[in-house]
Amino acid sequence: MLVLTQGDPAGIGPEITVKAWQALRESGPAFVFLGDPVLLETAAPVRIVSDVREAGSIFGDAIPVLPLSLAVSAAPGIPDSRNAGSVIDSITQAVRLVQAGEGSAVVTNPISKDVVKQAGFTHPGHTGYLAELCGVPGQDVMMLAGPSLRVVPVTVHVALRTAIEQLTPELIIRTARTTVQGLKRDFGLTSPRMAVAGLNPHAGEGGLMGREELDCIIPAIRTLQAEGMTIFGPLPPDTMFTPDARARYDVALCMYHDQGLIPLKTLDMAEGVNITLGLPIIRTSPDHGTAFDIAGTGKADPGSLLAALRLAAQLAENRRKAS
Numbered sequence: 127m128l129v130l131t132q133g134d135p136a137g138i139g140p141e142i143t144v145k146a147w148q149a150l151r152e153s154g155p156a157f158v159f160l161g162d163p164v165l166l167e168t169a170a171p172v173r174i175v176s177d178v179r180e181a182g183s184i185f186g187d188a189i190p191v192l193p194l195s196l197a198v199s200a201a202p203g204i205p206d207s208r209n210a211g212s213v214i215d216s217i218t219q220a221v222r223l224v225q226a227g228e229g230s231a232v233v234t235n236p237i238s239k240d241v242v243k244q245a246g247f248t249h250p251g252h253t254g255y256l257a258e259l260c261g262v263p264g265q266d267v268m269m270l271a272g273p274s275l276r277v278v279p280v281t282v283h284v285a286l287r288t289a290i291e292q293l294t295p296e297l298i299i300r301t302a303r304t305t306v307q308g309l310k311r312d313f314g315l316t317s318p319r320m321a322v323a324g325l326n327p328h329a330g331e332g333g334l335m336g337r338e339e340l341d342c343i344i345p346a347i348r349t350l351q352a353e354g355m356t357i358f359g360p361l362p363p364d365t366m367f368t369p370d371a372r373a374r375y376d377v378a379l380c381m382y383h384d385q386g387l388i389p390l391k392t393l394d395m396a397e398g399v400n401i402t403l404g405l406p407i408i409r410t411s412p413d414h415g416t417a418f419d420i421a422g423t424g425k426a427d428p429g430s431l432l433a434a435l436r437l438a439a440q441l442a443e444n445r446r447k448a449s
C-alpha cells in the first residue's frame with residue numbers, strides 16, 4: 127500500500143490527491159493519504175482508517191485517510207508555518223509505516239521549503255530528512271526521471287556559488303555510484319550509461335573557461351571508468367540534451383540543480399518523477415512544488431503525482447519480486 131503524505135495544505139497537494147484518486151480508484155495503485163481529512167472531504171468521499179491494511183478494500187469507493195490534524199485551517203495559496211508540524215509529521219509517520227513493512231513506499235506531496243524552514247526544519251527539503259529518518263544521512267541522491275530523460279544533480283538545493291564550491295571528485299564519485307546502483311536495482315538497467323555534464327561553457331574548453339573539468343570532473347570520471355562504470359564526459363552542457371545526445375545515455379549527471387532540472391521539466395514536467403536514491407525504502411514525489419499561485423483554482427495537473435504513484439508501485443513490486 128502506497129503512503130501518500132499530506133504536503134503543504136495550502137498548496138495543490140489536496141487537489142492533485144483527489145484528482146489522482148479519481149483516476150486510480152478503479153485501476154490502482156491504491157494509496158492511503160496521511161494527513162488532515164478536512165483537506166479532501168469537500169471534493170471526494172473520505173474514509174478514516176486506523177490501519178493501513180484497511181485501505182485496499184476502501185480505495186474504490188473513498189480515499190482512505192490516516193488522520194492528522196492541522197494546527198490552523200489552511201487557505202489555498204496562503205502558506206502558514208503554523209501547519210509545518212503536520213507537514214513534517216506526515217513525512218515522518220509515512221517513513222515509519224514503510225520501515226515497519228505496513229506501507230510499500232512513500233510518495234510525498236509537495237512541501238514549501240520556506241514554510242518548513244520558518245518552523246525550524248533544518249533540511250532544504252524532503253530528501254535529506256528522509257535519509258536521516260532512514261539512518262543513511264548524506265547518502266541520498268535526487269533523481270528526476272521522465273519519459274525523455276533522467277537527470278541527477280550532484281549538488282542540489284544550495285546557491286550556485288556554494289554548488290561550485292561543493293564540487294569535488296569524491297562527491298561526484300559517490301553520487302554516480304549511488305545512481306548506478308539504483309538504476310541497476312530498481313530500474314533493471316544491467317549496465318547504465320552515464321553522461322557527465324561539464325560545469326563551464328563548452329565543458330571548460332580545455333581550461334580556457336574554467337578548470338573544474340580538468341581538476342575535478344575528469345579525475346572522477348577516470349576513477350569510475352577504472353572500476354568498470356559506463357560513464358563518459360564531461361560534455362558541453364548546451365548540446366547534451368538534444369534527442370540524438372539523449373539516445374546515447376540512460377542518465378545525465380549534472381553539476382547543479384537547474385542544469386538538470388531545466389531540461390527535465392522542459393521536456394517532461396507533466397510526467398516527471400522525483401526519486402530519492404540511496405535509501406533503504408522507496409520514495410517518489412511529483413517533480414513540481416506547491417504551486418501556491420494556482421492552489422484552489424482547480425487548474426493543477428495531477429499527471430506528475432500519478433506518475434510518481436505508479437512508479438512507486440512498480441518499484442515496490444520490483445523489490446518484492448527480488449526479495
Ligand SMILES: NC(=O)c1ccc[n+]([C@@H]2O[C@H](COP(=O)([O-])OP(=O)(O)OC[C@H]3O[C@@H](n4cnc5c(N)ncnc54)[C@H](O)[C@@H]3O)[C@@H](O)[C@H]2O)c1
Nearest residue numbers: 236237238239240411413414415416417419420425426427
Ligand atoms: N517536491 C517538493 O516538495 C517540491 C518541489 C519543487 C518545489 N517545491 C517547493 O514549492 C514551492 C514553490 O516552488 P516553485 O514555485 O519554484 O515551483 P512550483 O513547481 O510549485 O511552481 C512553478 C510553476 O509551475 C506551476 N505548476 C507546478 N505544478 C503544477 C501542476 N501540477 N499543475 C499545473 N501547474 C503547475 C505553478 O503554478 C508555477 O507557475 C517552494 O517552496 C519550493 O520549495 C517543493
Ligand SMILES: N[C@H](C(=O)O)[C@H](O)COP(=O)(O)O
Nearest residue numbers: 250251252253254400411413
Ligand atoms: N524535485 C524538486 C526540485 O528540486 O525541483 C524538489 O525540490 C525536491 O526536493 P525534496 O524532494 O527534497 O523536497
